[in-house]
Amino acid sequence: MMNIDGWEHASRRIASGVVAIIAITDDGKIMLVEQYRPPLGRLMIELPAGLAGDLTDAADEDLQTAAERELLEETGYRAARWRQIGDGASSSGLTNNAVQDALSTSKFTRCCQALLEVCNGPESRS
Numbered sequence: 254m255m256n257i258d259g260w261e262h263a264s265r266r267i268a269s270g271v272v273a274i275i276a277i278t279d280d281g282k283i284m285l286v287e288q289y290r291p292p293l294g295r296l297m298i299e300l301p302a303g304l305a306g307d308l309t310d311a312a313d314e315d316l317q318t319a320a321e322r323e324l325l326e327e328t329g330y331r332a333a334r335w336r337q338i339g340d341g342a343s344s345s346g347l348t349n350n351a352v353q354d355a356l357s358t359s360k361f362t363r364c365c366q367a368l369l370e371v372c373n374g375p376e377s378r379s
Contacts, residue, residue, distance in 0.1 A: 269306030269313075272320040276301060276332060276357045286327045301327040320355040332357030 254261050276284040283300075290297045303326070305319030314322075317335065325331055338356045 270316050270319065271302065271304055272316055272323055272355060273300045273302040274320050274324050274355050274357055275338070276324060276328065276330070284324075284328050284330070288327075303327070317355070320357075324357060 274284075278284065285298050286301050287296050287298050289295070301324050303319065303323035305316050306314045311318075317337075320335065321331070334357065336356045
């Protein structure tokens with residue numbers, strides 16, 4: 254934890270960036286993953302996401318490469334098309350991580366087994 258003028262926040266020491274992937278299938282569904290998050294002590298449903306530059310052998314990894322790697326690691330899919338759609342903060346009151354959002358669409362190729370949920374929106378979670 255760091256403290257700047259009484260404001261405590263977390264700062265990652267080993268990552269050069271953060272990516273979040275909005276992966277939309279050909280039939281309009283969004284890919285989500287379910288992962289256990291130790292700080293919360295429970296499973297969370299979230300967009301595929303992760304760090305760039307956090308691997309010892311890839312400290313200079315660019316955000317696009319990280320997005321492609323994270324989508325594959327977390328869902329087992331590769332996407333044919335990618336587009337950067339913006340950036341923001343995951344929790345601007347807690348961390349200095351800026352998140353680069355990437356949109357991947359069309360022609361997903363299943364590469365391996367991974368925990369994956371595909372949903373149409375909030376109504377499909379009832």
